Amino acid sequence: MTHPTSFHETAPSGPTADLAARFQALIPVLETDRLILRAPRIEDFDGFATMVCGERGTYFGHPGTRADAWQGFMQITGTWALRGHGAWAVTDRATGTLLGFVQLGAEPGDLEPELGWIVSAEAEGKGIAHEAAEAVRAHALGAFALPSLVSYIDARNTRSCTLADRLGARRDPAAEAAIAGLQDDGEHCVVYRHQMPEGR
């Protein structure tokens, strides 16, 4: 995707950079074998917009325009301040390349905290989403001690359903019944419930 200006997508400088860095430092960094998950930064926006504006974003709020993607990007970042959980940028540990996003979301219409993921076309098929989502889930149910965690997935999104399965999450008919009346016409969302770790 090309875009006429790039200044607004470059990192802030001067005093604003300082405050942005302090906000971002509040968000924990998670590490896995191949990945580093960190706070979203302004430089990640172009990658985010590319992921969500195309076909890949059909099941990630399907923003129609780049301006909608911008609202979504700010939203998943802002979730941290209100909920104490939010989105991580998933990056390649060796190169720093942006590979995707995993979020502990509180979207309108959700009834409990949600684990969601999206990866770039280049990162697909390599187990990146699995590795990142597993790390976030461990943090959500461990350090963050969230009372419950589900993944809301469009029934047609078979790839994500498969991943939820691989993560050991199971369909929850009661939770699906609870959100049935909240969905837009034509929407069919399934709910996968993530298992609590031993002892919780």
Add this chain to the structure above:
Amino acid sequence: MSLPASVPVIETEDLILRGYREQDFEAFARFAASDRARFVGGPRARYDSWRSFMAGIGHWSLRGYGMWMLEHRETSEAAGRVGVIYNDGWHEPELGWHIYDGFEGRGYAYQACRAARRHAAEHLGMNSIMSYIAPANTRSVRLAERLGCWHERDVELLGTPCQIWRHPSEQVSA
């Protein structure tokens, strides 16, 4: 995590400019759903307002600045928002203002804009900032004039005709 504590707090005669709290959402959503929001992307459904509320907070984390919530000193109610917004695709950062129902006509927008403009010049390295104004928004034009702004040029903002009003420079001590 306590992000609101990190947003700088600015006090004026009648207002406290501060970060967002969840209890501000009702006032935010009421404004967004009303006709008063027609020049700032509204009216918006409550769901969309929640996204927009969180987006307003995310702006601080991504940019290091954003819009403040205006707390009315006397009643502790949320009276509106004023601050610096820089959305994707915009020409430059702008000083924006939204005053909620029941708080207009008392000079609060003027008061908050003066404070935010001074803060931007002194702490954000943004002097002589601009404001986008929809041509039909005569109330905002009047406020811009009162703030000493001039109509600099006409632009398209993401496909919509819009005016850029330029603010005068603030005196910044070295």
